[in-house]
Amino acid sequence: MSLSAAQELIQNNVELPTLPQVIAKINALVDDPDVGVREIGAAVGEDAPTAAKVLKIANSAYFGLREKVVSTEHATAVLGIRMLRTVALQASVVRQYEHLRGNDGFNLESLWKHSIFTGQVCAALAQRCRGRIGLAPEEFHVIGLLHDMGKIILLEHKADMFLQVVRESRISGTPQHVLEDQNFGFHHGHVGALIAQAWGLPRAVSDAIQFHHGPREALIADPVAALVALVNLVVHRIEEHELERAVQVFDERSRALLGLREDDISEVVAQAELWLPQIQI
Numbered sequence: 241m242s243l244s245a246a247q248e249l250i251q252n253n254v255e256l257p258t259l260p261q262v263i264a265k266i267n268a269l270v271d272d273p274d275v276g277v278r279e280i281g282a283a284v285g286e287d288a289p290t291a292a293k294v295l296k297i298a299n300s301a302y303f304g305l306r307e308k309v310v311s312t313e314h315a316t317a318v319l320g321i322r323m324l325r326t327v328a329l330q331a332s333v334v335r336q337y338e339h340l341r342g343n344d345g346f347n348l349e350s351l352w353k354h355s356i357f358t359g360q361v362c363a364a365l366a367q368r369c370r371g372r373i374g375l376a377p378e379e380f381h382v383i384g385l386l387h388d389m390g391k392i393i394l395l396e397h398k399a400d401m402f403l404q405v406v407r408e409s410r411i412s413g414t415p416q417h418v419l420e421d422q423n424f425g426f427h428h429g430h431v432g433a434l435i436a437q438a439w440g441l442p443r444a445v446s447d448a449i450q451f452h453h454g455p456r457e458a459l460i461a462d463p464v465a466a467l468v469a470l471v472n473l474v475v476h477r478i479e480e481h482e483l484e485r486a487v488q489v490f491d492e493r494s495r496a497l498l499g500l501r502e503d504d505i506s507e508v509v510a511q512a513e514l515w516l517p518q519i520q521i
Contacts, residue, residue: 243433243450246426250434253424254397259439260332262287266325267440280321281313284328293331294324301518302360322378330356330385334521337392345403346395351388353519354475359384360515361478362471364508370499373463375444383445383468387452389435390428394420417453429453463498470494474505478512 250256259267265283269275285291291312298315299308309315316324334352341348362380366373394402405423409416420427433450448468451458459466470489477486486509490500 243430243446246430247434249425250431254393254431256393256431256435256438257336260290260329260336262290262332263325263329266328270321270325277316277321278313280324281311281316284316284324285312287332289335290328290332293335294327297327297331297520300520302515302520322376323381326378326381326385329382330359333385333389337396340392340395343395343399343403346391346406348392348395349521351391352521353516354479355385355388356519356521357384357479357512357516358387358468358472358475360519361475361508361512362468364511365467365471365498365500365504368500368504368508369463369467371463371497373467373498375442375464379442379445380467382441383448383464384471386432386436386445387449387468387472388428388432390431391416393431393435394424394428398424415453427453460497466494466497474509475512478509478516483509483513 262284266280269280269283284294294312294315295309297303298319299305303319305318307318309318312324315327319327337348340346359381362384363377366375366377366380391402401423402420405416405419408414409419417427417429429450429452433446436446436449444462444464447458447462448465451462451465452469452472454469459469473489474486477483477489487502487506490498490502490505495501495505
């Protein structure tokens with residue numbers, strides 16, 4: 241189903257979230273040439289729960305900072321404005337859905353860890369891409385964070401049907417997005433793509449979210465969508481401790497599209513295995 245065909249079905253069934261207020265404020269400040277790092281860090285600091293999560297994430301082993309950051313202004317100076325915005329988005333979005341934790345039929349913490357991990361691995365491989373991919377590594381962090389967010393929206397607004405889909409997928413082995421399509425007429429990738437569009441993110445971001453489960457035809461000529469779809473598979477295999485199979489996800493054709501070498505994949509997979517237990521939510 242096309243995104244336009246799914247849009248009406250989605251809007252009649254679920255309520256899409258608005259861009260978190262703190263991120264909207266950061267975006268406005270970033271676009272103001274008279275505003276500097278200090279003001280942007282202070283804006284994040286005004287939202288105390290988000291600021292606390294930003295500092296926790298910034299001080300995590302993933303970033304490997306030489307000094308501990310103790311304020312959002314400090315975090316902005318050390319991480320840079322673009323990465324600070326990404327970290328703040330992660331913190332604020334995760335906090336927005338804290339009320340869904342503890343659902344017996346769905347492990348929200350596991351989904352967030354998978355999403356954050358996907359963004360980290362996407363960003364790491366994007367830094368090594370020698371082909372033209374058109375997005376900065378920080379933007380791949382955002383795609384990773386949002387690629388499965390449609391599941392959370394379905395959980396919030398269509399819990400009974402969504403949890404039935406989750407159970408059926410576990411029992412039958414049928415991919416969850418296939419069962420979502422059959423039951424809702426759209427899947428979580430469509431929902432995530434519409435969220436990205438509503439938040440004013442680049443078209444490449446929404447396309448990558450929509451097509452992170454394929455079809456293959458959508459990935460052949462789109463390096464961003466291809467990278468995200470393949471990393472999603474890589475991450476699932478790392479989570480299952482199947483590192484050799486993770487490296488094999490990228491075939492010769494996909495490596496050529498992205499300008500990656502075999503050793504790029506194997507080195508990032510090895511590093512990612514170390515990141516996994518250190519992910520901060």
